Amino acid sequence: MVAAHETTLRELLEGAKQYRVPLYQRTYSWTEPQLDRLWEDIRKLAEERIDDPSLTHFIGSLVLAPSPTHGPSVSEFLVVDGQQRLTTLSILLCAIRDHRAEHEDPDHRDRINQEYLINKYKPAHRLKIVPTQADRPAYEACLDATPQAGGTDRVGAAYRFFKSQLAAVDDPDDPLDIERIENAVISGMALVSVVAQAGDNVYRIFESLNNTGLKLTQADLLRNYLFMRLPNRGEAVYGSLWFPLQEQLTSRELEQLFWLDLVHSNPEVKQTDTYTGQQARLNGLHTEAEIEAEVRRFCRLGTLLRIILHPEEEGDPEVRRRLTRLNAWDTTTVYPLLLHLLDRRQQGTATSEQVAAAMLYVESFFVRRLLAGRATANINRILLRVVTDMRADLPVDEAVRAYLSVGRKYYATDTSVREAVRSIPFYLNGRATQRKLVLQWLEESYGSKEPVASDSLTIEHVMPQSPTTEWRQMLGEDLHGEESFAEVHEALVHTLGNLTLTGYNAELSNSSFLVKRAQLAKSGISLNQEIAAQKRWGRPEIYARADALAERIIAQWPGPTEEAGNRSEVPWDVMNKALAALPAGSWTAYGDVAALIGSHPMPVGVRLASHPAPNAHRVLQAEGTLSPNFRWLDPARNEDPRDMLRAEGVEFDKYGRASQAQRFGVDELAQLAGMPQQDVSGQLLRPRSRRNDLLDDRFVEQLTDLQDAQVVAGTLAVIEAWARMGGRPLYGSGGETSCFLMARGKDHELGNIWPATIYPSGKFEIVFQHMSIRTPFDDIALREEFRQRLNELPSVNIAAAKLGLRPGFPLDVLVDVKAREALIEHLAWFFRQAVHSGA
Structure with missing residues (x-):
């Protein structure tokens, strides 16, 4: 016999309890995809609980068994199933505790420890969660907030991930945002606690829980439900409607269709809840005729999804062109909007011209966000809400543009585009395929009559990533004052002004500009011919090309409405996210951070000296020395940051210079900031x-x-x-x-x-x-x-x-x-x- 009941993390952890992971369980194994999904669920729940504090989000079951050593003073349990979730939530609580203690009130440390993480007065059972032996040192480092917390193991990586995410979402103008996150974790994460009885074979329970066979897809479940509701008309409906739908869409695409249909009315619904969501909706229908009408509607939408997935089947040339481009961008969360646009056209409430214009605004939104270094920030949430949140009183293209233009959606204005093209490391942002698409579409904007085979092209750095002596001399001519070659090179090398497309990437590589110019002059690509017309390639030339490309971008991709304002934003949240993920025993330089966010070392130093930022003490001068202007934001602190860095594992030489081997450069910071890496x-x-x-x-x-x-x-x-x-x-x-x-x-x-x-x-x-x-x-x-x-x-x-x-x-x-x-x-x-x- 087992007893099951719904519970929360607060109920599980409050009081004198201990949950021990048995030896037969695997070690902690969650990586960024699982962490990211959990974090997004928590973040959304925290926002939704503003209006309804009773909301919860179900995250699965927790199977427990009384420990054989169960004592009278502490309730002890073995975690038969669910240890990954339980350990992850505990690590997240450590990160919330440290963030709130550092940025709000030190008392949060003892409060969260005593309520959820330790049994303070039970030294023999101090840890409420006891991971496997292999994970215990890393977990205790996070629990005790030692200098080793956030190491390179998976427990440490999870801790750094959550520290980074908390730093990124902490709005200085909203004093309650992190408190809402904490409340969502402890009170909003719902679990079913299944407790076995004493004497049950817990290993057999574990084995059976992890030995499931193939499962029906959600499309299979929905089909079975629909035809269960069609006892008389089932055979006819299947032959005339369902079978043709099943022929034109794969099982995965069918499942996607049913999810897209739900998103139209509920943008928060998850794909994993497709069947339950559709079933709840269809339960309101009572006759076979109503069910048949729903199957007919699915068929109509399926035909439209087929066009989205196969744009070559679209009849209007401009709609076909825009669909092809959005398909190439490969962001499936735009599908609800595309389905809505094609449905509006089919219903006669939008024209092909309006649908194509709306798609152009979406394409422009993608391109301008990528240029501004914001390719992924809240993109899924923004796109999934377009249909429900855009204005109904405007033509559909104007409604889409208006929706994308307001709020923190990062639809870059013309001013922001001009600044970003000069400074943002374009080559380190977004996916490699998307970066290439932007350059490819820019090339198409020249209107060349000679088509270029894009499959053979790769992105080329004109000034190379590994410069030779000749390149160093050329760029050296452009340095001013105390500027170093390394800082200026990092600030320029990955920007759009220094990038082009070529089929001769390897042949060009680190060659001198004289050699590259001769090769590029032979190219049929207009982007290359412009570069070949230059006599040298240094900072002035890269800036001039960036300015010219910015104007071409502004002409090709329309910006937001005037309601967006003419704002210009430095992505300090990207800096905070990277710094929060910087491991103990490492450091980075002001120039590295500046190159990451498209700024300059001096503004980065000013920012760190005047605004809270995670691990600011790990940012040093390029040679590994402490900046003479370094000051703790807390006036009560007077310890030497180098002592703190030494305790974390950073090595210094006799001249006070940190080891260059432990320095994280701009490419490595980009990885920490979550910028997608090429597989x-x-x-x-x-x-x-x-x-x-x-x-x-x-x-x-x-x-x-x-x-x-x-x-x-x-x-x-x-x-x-x-x-x-x-x-x-x-x-x-x-x-x-x-x-x-x-x-x-x-x-x-x-x-x-x-x-x-x-x-x-x-x-x-x-x-x-x-x-x-x-x-x-x-x-x-x-x-x-x-x-x-x-x-x-x-x-x-x-x-x-x-x-x-x-x-x-x-x-x-x-x-x-x-x-x-x-x-x-x-x-x-x-x-x-x-x-x-x-x-």
Whole structure:
């Protein structure tokens, strides 16, 4: 027998209780996708509870069993199922506690600890949640807020994720926003607590809970429900309506259709609740004729969804063009609006011209947000609410534009576009496919009669990411005062003014501007011909091109209505999100932060000196020294920030300079800020060379062009040694042909894994980020051992704080024979761990 009842986190955690995760459970395994879903649920619930404080959100069941050591003073339970949710919510409470103690009142620390996290007067049962032994040190670091809190393990990553999200949503003008988040967590997260009886075999319960078979899709469930309601007309309705609908849409697309239908009236409904939502709606119908009418309506909407998914079937050329572009942008949350627009046209309340104009405003909204560095901020919530929130008294195109123009939707004004194109690191924002689309659409705006095959094009940095001496000299001519080359280069290199499209990315690479200009002049792409017309390529030229592109963007993509104002915003929330996720034992520079948000080091310093920001003490000058102007915002604080950094694990030399190995640059900050990263596993497409050996012609050609003979020989020796030990080199399909050292392929029972990626431009990249979700290197101890092994190599110093990223070292390390042999030995160790882990 088991007892089940609905409960909240408050009820579970209040009082003298302890929940222990049994040994047979897996370690804590939630990663960012699960954390992000939970956070979005909590954030939405907190907003909705403003109007209705009784609202709750069901997050699943928690199966408990009385602990065999159950004592009289503390209620002890084993967590049979649901430990991931329970542990995650506890980590979130730690993050809320620390945020509120730091930004509101220190008393929040003891309050949250005593109510929800510890049994203060029960030292033998101090922790209310006791994770598995492997997770306990990391969890206790978060619980006790030690300098090690927020490490690179998964518990630490979850803590940093929530700290970052709290920093991003904390509105200085709203003193109650974080309190609402806390109340949503402790009172709004509803669970069903299922408590087994003493003597039940808890392992059998756990095994049965985790041994379910294939489930019916929500589309299957809805179909079964509908035809259960059609006892007499079922066969005829199925043949004439349902079967044709099922033929033109896949099962996944059918499920999407039913969800889109619900979103029209309830933008908060989740796809996972599609069946229950439709069932609740259909329960209000009573006759077979009413049910049949609903199936007929689904068929009509299904035909429209088919056009959205296959724009080539649309008859109007301008609507077809806009649908094709929005399809290429690949944001499915725009589908409710598109379905609504096509439905309005079919019902005769909108014309094709109005529908096409409305789609152009949406496209412009996407492009301008991307340019302003706001590609993903609340995008799903904004799009899902268009249909319900836009004005009904305006033509549909004007209504869409008006809705997108008001509130904090980041529909960038013309002024913001002009500033952003100059300063925002476009190459680090949004998805790679979306960045390429913007450049491709810009090229189309020139109206060239000679079509360009876009599939063969990649984004090229005109001033390269790894500049040669010649490039350093050219940019050096543009420096003013105390500006450093590194800061100016980082501020310019990823901006739109320095980017173009080319089919010769690898051939151009780090070449001088003289070489690049000659190659670009031969191109049929108008964007390249403009660059080729320049005599040099430094800051003035990049700014001039940025200004010209901004005006073209403004002409091509209409901005918001005048109600949006002529505002200009620096994305300080993006800075706060990155800094909140900066791990203990690391630091970053003012210039790195400035390059991330499209600002300059001085305004960043002013901002950090005058506004609260997470981990502001981890922002140093480029050489790793404390800024002379650094001041704690709290006048009562007078400790040396360097002492705090040392306690967190940052190493300083005798001159007071932090280790450059522990510095997070702009690319790494972008990862911390949640800017989408390209999935390199999708690049593993190139077959083996036609020479029928282990080296790829194109990779060797690029390596030979870009590196000296000793580096080439050392790099190829490592690849050949990898193949001899049983590994397989696989080559990328991008403009720069990278080499992946594959230990396991996709067909392996544990999935593919590789330790490193070699770039001909000069980097040996260690893919800790990839390893962290692959057996056996999802165990942080193995990744740490690999890091320590690599740090034995001369000139290699990878910081522990980067165990969740993709750090690396230059290929010239491989010139030294002893270093090369040591690396091969460490790679062989990795290979043995990877291949024999499943044995």
